[in-house]
Amino acid sequence: MSDIISVPKLGSGKNDEQDEVATPYKVHWFRSTIFQVIVVGMVFFCAPGMYNALSSLGAGGLATPWYANATAAAGYVFMAFFALIGGIIVSKIGPRLALFISSTGDVIYGGSLYLNSKNGTQWFMMLGSIWSGATDGLMYSVEGAIITGYPEPDVKGRMLGLWVFMRSIAPCIGGAIILGLNSETDSSGGVSLTTYIAIIVIMCLGPFFALLLSAPEKVQRKDGRRVGWRRAGFVQASKEWWRVASSKDMLLLCPLFFTSWFYNSYIGTLQTQYMTVRTRALCAFAIPWGDILGGFMIGSFLDWKRISVARRARWSFIGIMVFNLALWVWAAIITKQLHDSHEIVDWTSGSLFSKTFSLFVIFDAATMMTQTAMFWIVGKMSDDFAVLSYMTGTLRAVESAGQAVAYGIKSTDSSDWISIGMNIGLIVLSLPFAWVVIRKIGVVDFERITFEHVTKTTVHEDSPSSPSPSRGSEENEKRA
Structure with missing residues (x-):
């Protein structure tokens, strides 16, 4: 059957990671879950990762932010x-082909930045941004489902941390390239043309890495359990997607999703307005290290078995939200100082540089902690790959809608205080809605939307050493 059904979470809900019956066995590295995470990380490294490296410059490295912000919107x-709708596409064509297609768009966007910087070709920059947005939307849907749906339950936090590392090291390396090519430019303006060429070459490698991904039915987990997956037609997948996207818990989390990347347009514009080119290049190199630190810190905490799942969910959420609100207070203070100084900040600017630069790094750490926690929360709501693709696609869609609004606001020379006020207001607004979902994790029987499967449970047909499914695994599969 392919109808969606809702079933209670396995076990008591107080420590769901203990309810899965583990059947450890040796797996092929090429089919292992960690290899799949690395593949997704490498694709992200080459495509959106290099895009993010340019974004870390502010305005894609251009001299002025307004048109770049309009195309970004x-x-x-x-x-x-x-x-x-990415989950519907993934259900039809499969994650491997979806990942391949989605890795092509950022190459076009990189080329459009090059041509605009060289010849002022603005129409192609708009086209490149639209194509990049479409393919990145599909990528966010499929990568989120792979990261939350492929790994074994007791390592999901660490796999999320590894994913954060892989996607964040790209802007670090891209930023190092950018810094090396622009280190002598101590004035405001745009980056060199050679910068774009170097980034585009790396972007072109993404589709080749995408072809290394294993299909869900071929993935081998150490616990012997299959990845829940089956293809669905467009009509059926659309019905399933609507059931997932309109579920109460997903709707309650949407305000948090909407505000999670809302800050990015403001920070990028601030860099463009108040920093020299070489300082922006330094930001492109250094800021992603905040991502890596934040992702691994929260990922390790979320896998920490010495405290209950419920406490991990609540403590991480409260800590992250307080941290974000405190950062916006700091951002307001720094913004006032930048307005009053009327100077372009260089890395030789002393305390004003150190305060502004550290704010940007810590903002990225806080954002990645929020991101990792959100994907962990969504991973607690289903074990089914298709459902997770719908959920993570919805998460990314609402995030992107928030960014579209944020970049639309900063596509003109609007007041910085509008952006600061909206960010603080959106965070505060999202708290009570998200808390309704957070307080259920590990405490009550969370309803999980899943599919019935008619395929065999744990036997990996391409592995001669695959074990026979244990009785406990069979029983758990029947219950799902």
């Missing part, structure tokens, strides 16, 4: 749409 509209 258009791109995020398409990203939101394709992330929203």
Whole structure:
């Protein structure tokens, strides 16, 4: 059957990671879950990762932010749409082909930045941003489902941390390239043309890495359990997607999703307005290290078995939200100092540089902690790959809608205080809605939307050493 059904969470809900019956066995590295995470990380490294390296410069490395922000807003509209329906596409064509297609768009965007910087070709920059947004929307849908659906339950936090590392090391390396090519430019303006060429070459490698991904039915977990997956037609997948996207828990989390990347347009514009080119290049190199630190810190905490799942969920959420609100207070203070100084900040600017630079790094750490926690929360709501693709696609779609609004606001020379006020207001607004879902994790029987499967449970047909499914695994599979 392919109808969606809702079933209670396995076990008591107080420590769901203990309810899965583990059947450890030797797996092939090429089919292992960690290899799949690395593949997704490498694709992200080459495509959106290099895009993020350019974004870390502010305005894609251009001299002024306004048109770049307008194209970014258009791109995020398409990203939101394709992330929203991405789960339907993945259910039809499979994650491997979806990952391959989605790795092509950022190459076009990189080329459009090059041509705009060289010849002022603005129409192609708009087209490149739209195409990049569409393909990135599909990528966010499929990568989120792989990261939350492929790994074994007791290592999901660490796999999320590894994913954060892989996707964040790309802007670090891209930033190092950018810094090396622009280290002598101590004035404001745009980056060199050679910068774009180097980044585009790396972007072109993404589709080749995408072909290394294993299909869900061929993935081998150490606990012997299969990845829940089956293809669905467009009509059936659309019905399933609607059931997932309109579920009460997903709707309650949407305000948090919407605000999670809302800050990015403001920070990027601030860099463009108040920093020299070489300082922006330094930001492109250093800021992603905040991502890595934040992702691994929260990922390790979320896998820490010495405290209950419920406490991990609540403590991480409260800590992250307080941290984010405190950062915006700091951002307001720094913004006032930048307005008053009327100077372009260079890395030789002393305390003003150190305060501004550290704010940007810590903002990325806080954002990645939020991201990792959100994916962990969504991973607690289903074990089914298709459902997770719908959920993570919805998450990314709402995020992208938030970014579209944020970049739309900063596509003109609007007041910085509007952006600061909206960010603080959106965080505060999202708290009570998200808390309704957070307080259920590990405490009550969470309803999980899943599919019935008619395929065999734990036997990996391509592995001669695969074990026979244990009785406990069979029983758990029947219950799902």
